[in-house]
Amino acid sequence: MGESTVDGTRPLVTDPFDAVPELAPLRTAAWDGDWAATQAFFAEITSPADVSFAAALLAGVDRTEWFLEKAAKAQPADPLPRTLLAERYIHLGRRARGRGRAEDVSWDQAELFHDWLRKAERLLIEVCAEQPSYAPAWTARLTTARGLELGQSEARRRYDRLAEHHPHHPHRFRAQSHLLKQLCPEWGGSWEAAHAFAQECANAAPEGSHGGVLVAQAHVEHFSDLEGAEAAEYLRDPSVRDELRHAARVSVLHPDHHRDWHWTDSHSTFALAFSLGGHLGDAARHFAALGDTVSESFWRNVPDWKTRFTEYRTAASATL
Template sequence: MGESTVGGARPPVTDPFDAVPELAPLRTAAWDGDWEATQAFFQKIPSADDVSFAAALLAGVERTEWFLEKAAKAQPTDPLPRTLLAERYIHLGWRARGHASGDDVPWDRAEQFHDWLRKAELLLIEVCAEHPAYVPAWTARLPTARGLVLGQSEARRRYDRLAEHHPHHFRAQSQLLQQLCPKWGGSWEAAHGFAQECTNAAPDGSLAGVLVAQAHIEHCVDLTGAKVTEYLRDVAVRNDLRHAAQRSVLHPHHRPGWHRIEGHSTFALAFSLGGHLEDAARHFTALGDTASESFWRYLPDWKTRFTEYRTAAPATL
């Protein structure tokens, strides 16, 4: 039997490998422990942004570290296998940590978390020293900086080194945005300011506008009580989201790529929580039966909420 339905609506497809068919060969190569096929997949990726996207995706495939470790030893001067291995260690570290706030993470989980991140950091330091323009490695060093509590200045230094070579790298911007939130020692002024800065600097149709929605969602979940609803219902916030969506995933120059599901999912969530279902409808339409859980997972039983909002949104048009 397939997944159960909610109100007659099938829950969304959340696995990127299933939602984006062209990614399936990477999963097959990972399952087979086939380094040659994995390397060939990455060699065909035209942009550094998509390399980082695929690297993070590969990191979530179970038991891949053994063949990545072999590849890193076999090709000690190639930055790709070491970066992919570091991404896997980072994934294992954050999974060990869990989603609890900093003070609530048990000490043993915190130790595992830091051990994995330190292993990743050692690999990435080597890669960045040998290949200072290798953007995927600098991107991976942003979550290690955050997890190892290296501070705002160090995180920004790493991002600036990356931006010298790729000024509109969406995954790197999204990672730095997390660092700039208060939960990691930043401020809402810094987080919103960075999101707007990236959006204003990026070409029309880029993904940078999605950062505006990410910042508003993070701000919203940091609130309590009635303030949660009031925040995203605010007309100024709604207009900010509309402008960001029009500059990014709804712009005529936007070219849907591997990040499109995350982009539309983020806007769909922000508009839905704010009660702006007409605005959310365009993003649900673009998503179809797919969704990214990256920000929706902040909601309890998020798949049910997603299908409820998706069903309600078109009725407002």
């Protein structure tokens, strides 16, 4: 985990490759530009959601497009290298765009963002046409649909195509998270649609899976869209708190839950939602599970988030 800081706390572990040791071989393969090792790593993964998770992590490793482009040319019939390359192009597009809201993104940033997404989309269209049951490609196409502003109907169509071939909800968790974002008002949806979809997924998912995390994601997204007193009160609402409590009980706090690659994201999302709502006693179990590990996914949207994480964690620990 690293050496202690001046105030006695340990540095936060924010890199998923460090949080989940089983992922380390993938990072090593990416650093080495080793396609054979990369392909072997993915060959061992049985869940489509885990393939998408690992693909998104690989996409964040610098300069991976070089060896992925070579692999895609060398194995034109294999959907994996093209899908991984598309995920890398999506990552490069996001980097070019920046994290600001649409109104804060310059024309040049938006154009470069769309250029990268169109390159990714072309690859993914090929893959889905050739192998329509290949879930990782459909999952990635939910991201390109949102970024290219193709609309609610097209995003739903893509999700439904994936669901046709993969009816089990745990295999669709990553895709569900992407569609949930599409259903938010920022992308042409509504809060009613977003919360309804999150609840639908949570209710249909097996107990102990990550389905309930979507409920927390929807509430954090909703909170982030509010301002001032309205934002301050939203997550404090007892009905929201009770929804979060139930979602946590049937997912990551359920006796049947087993720690997997998604554990940091899931506990981090619940810890954030409960903390922002002032429900520190509820946040405590998630902070205890996380320890010094945290996912940046949502926390990075909180000003000075690492300090706030540590402060919330300390306050939550005092409730135990």
